[in-house]
Amino acid sequence: MIGVGTLREVRDDVRAGRRKATDICEQVVARIKAVDGKLGAFNTVTAERALASAAAVDRHPERATLPLAGVPVALKDNLSTRGVRTTASSKILEHFVPPYDATVVTHLERAGAVIVGKTNCDEFAMGSSTENSAFGVTRNPWALDRIPGGSSGGSAAAVAAQITPLALGSDTGGSIRQPAAMCGIVGLKPTYGRVSRYGLLAFASSLDQIGPLTQTVEDAALALSAIAGLDAADATSAPEHVPDYAAGLNGDPPTLKIGVPRALLDEGVDAEVSAAFNSALEVLREHGARLVDVTLPYAGAAIPVYYLVATAEASSNLARYDGVRYGFRAAAARSAAQSGQTMHDDLRAMYGATRAQGFGPEVKRRIMLGTYVLSAGYYDAYYLKSQQVRTLIRQDYERAFEHVDVVAMPTSPIPAFKLGERLSDPLQMYLADVFTVSANLAGLPAISVPCGFTSANLPIGLQLIGRMFDETTLLAAAYAHERHTEWWKRHPTL
Amino acid sequence: MTNGFSRAQVEAVAALANLELSDSEIELFAKQLGDILDYANQVQKIDTTGVPPTASVVTRHSADRADVVVASLDRTEALRNAPDASQQSGLFKVPRVIG
Numbered sequence: 214m215i216g217v218g219t220l221r222e223v224r225d226d227v228r229a230g231r232r233k234a235t236d237i238c239e240q241v242v243a244r245i246k247a248v249d250g251k252l253g254a255f256n257t258v259t260a261e262r263a264l265a266s267a268a269a270v271d272r273h274p275e276r277a278t279l280p281l282a283g284v285p286v287a288l289k290d291n292l293s294t295r296g297v298r299t300t301a302s303s304k305i306l307e308h309f310v311p312p313y314d315a316t317v318v319t320h321l322e323r324a325g326a327v328i329v330g331k332t333n334c335d336e337f338a339m340g341s342s343t344e345n346s347a348f349g350v351t352r353n354p355w356a357l358d359r360i361p362g363g364s365s366g367g368s369a370a371a372v373a374a375q376i377t378p379l380a381l382g383s384d385t386g387g388s389i390r391q392p393a394a395m396c397g398i399v400g401l402k403p404t405y406g407r408v409s410r411y412g413l414l415a416f417a418s419s420l421d422q423i424g425p426l427t428q429t430v431e432d433a434a435l436a437l438s439a440i441a442g443l444d445a446a447d448a449t450s451a452p453e454h455v456p457d458y459a460a461g462l463n464g465d466p467p468t469l470k471i472g473v474p475r476a477l478l479d480e481g482v483d484a485e486v487s488a489a490f491n492s493a494l495e496v497l498r499e500h501g502a503r504l505v506d507v508t509l510p511y512a513g514a515a516i517p518v519y520y521l522v523a524t525a526e527a528s529s530n531l532a533r534y535d536g537v538r539y540g541f542r543a544a545a546a547r548s549a550a551q552s553g554q555t556m557h558d559d560l561r562a563m564y565g566a567t568r569a570q571g572f573g574p575e576v577k578r579r580i581m582l583g584t585y586v587l588s589a590g591y592y593d594a595y596y597l598k599s600q601q602v603r604t605l606i607r608q609d610y611e612r613a614f615e616h617v618d619v620v621a622m623p624t625s626p627i628p629a630f631k632l633g634e635r636l637s638d639p640l641q642m643y644l645a646d647v648f649t650v651s652a653n654l655a656g657l658p659a660i661s662v663p664c665g666f667t668s669a670n671l672p673i674g675l676q677l678i679g680r681m682f683d684e685t686t687l688l689a690a691a692y693a694h695e696r697h698t699e700w701w702k703r704h705p706t707l
Numbered sequence: 708m709t710n711g712f713s714r715a716q717v718e719a720v721a722a723l724a725n726l727e728l729s730d731s732e733i734e735l736f737a738k739q740l741g742d743i744l745d746y747a748n749q750v751q752k753i754d755t756t757g758v759p760p761t762a763s764v765v766t767r768h769s770a771d772r773a774d775v776v777v778a779s780l781d782r783t784e785a786l787r788n789a790p791d792a793s794q795q796s797g798l799f800k801v802p803r804v805i806g
Contacts, residue, residue, distance in 0.1 A: 451765070569727035
């Protein structure tokens, strides 16, 4: 076996005493050393801390009974880890060491998981290719000359390359689902509020949500049960009961109704993606699901609404990175040579220079767009208007869910593209998020599962979108597809 | 609404955002922001008369809590990541604010 197996296999073996958590952890660290030079999935590897926490699982019998006992996990580098640098793949946070853990990190460690490192991503999660990182690109394990998707590309590559059975990502407009699709794995964006965002470096606070990337639907369910729940430290986290999501996965749901927004899928979808999507629907239909046509009249506006709302929120969230509190401050424009001290002309000059040197081009572009959208005279025309259309997009889904249990569409209209291919045209890059952003705007849970490969052997993802807080039905539908297909069993050769 | 972005507009927005831009960045952003906003202008055509805005999808619960004092971040730790701070006085240090 190349990897350590699925989350479920690792957990069951550790619980039964068949494998030791430390052996599993050592195997993961060795695999990172062996393959990450090719992939660039990790920004930081926490081997020592991981081995210590694995040893604690082996030493204390009560830890070996935990729901994620001994499960190695990789964290997107925008999730705060106490004492371990957390960069969001930005130069401005290159040396930032958080003084606290994100709530999801606390939950994972309490559940017995072993954190092995921090994964590369687009800077501050802004991007769809993981090319916007200050620390280099991550490569797709299926084709090293291609992007892994983004922004959680390092997390997706780590799971696809069988380095870890579980990784966490964050999803603001598709950043878990799209890289999961492009790397041939499962990626789940929970309902907004299902998982606490405390300790997630904020990009767009009304859209951001943390979720798992795994090899199987069951693993995603197990991980979600571990990280979900109300948190006093995040006022938007929800009080809804957290069920045992994995327990809901047994066989085919008897009366599943799947909505298909055909009108959306006519244009701009790669032919091989389209064919794989249709086969996936056929699999579900053969096993008892009913396919129902639905219309989402405002879905066409989702991309502009998303990029107006998300950049507005980002420009506000990223104002805090100003060279005062978080590590990086630009060297002064002029220095007081005598004293050896550096001095800026004034505070504003220091802000401007620090942000100019600390942020990469995509982050600057979005800060500029968001600042403009929020500026006097344009607020109503852009920001308020997009929030109104956001309401119409939510209502589209509310109407659809009166007739169906989940809505299906491809995760990405295209398979993984070549590194560098789209960097010079940001608008083209944004348009590729067409199927993922609406779940964030409406706050809905959504999952991407492997549903085929192109003739060039690139993975294709099926996306299912569910009702608010109904991850149970969403996961059951995804599981029904997985049980009757073999795509998820394929692994890339590195 | 936009039809392109002038250099002066880009510079004005950059000043609001506390972002120093190079000449080539000003040039590039003038074009790119113009393109993106031209595309985004399609939202203007949608009739939103009487539609309430969605600022957040959280509608079901109140986040009120009891006003109780609890332990918060230690000051020494909070200052530790600062590029310039006085641990002794418990202060972040910044360049001159008043000229």
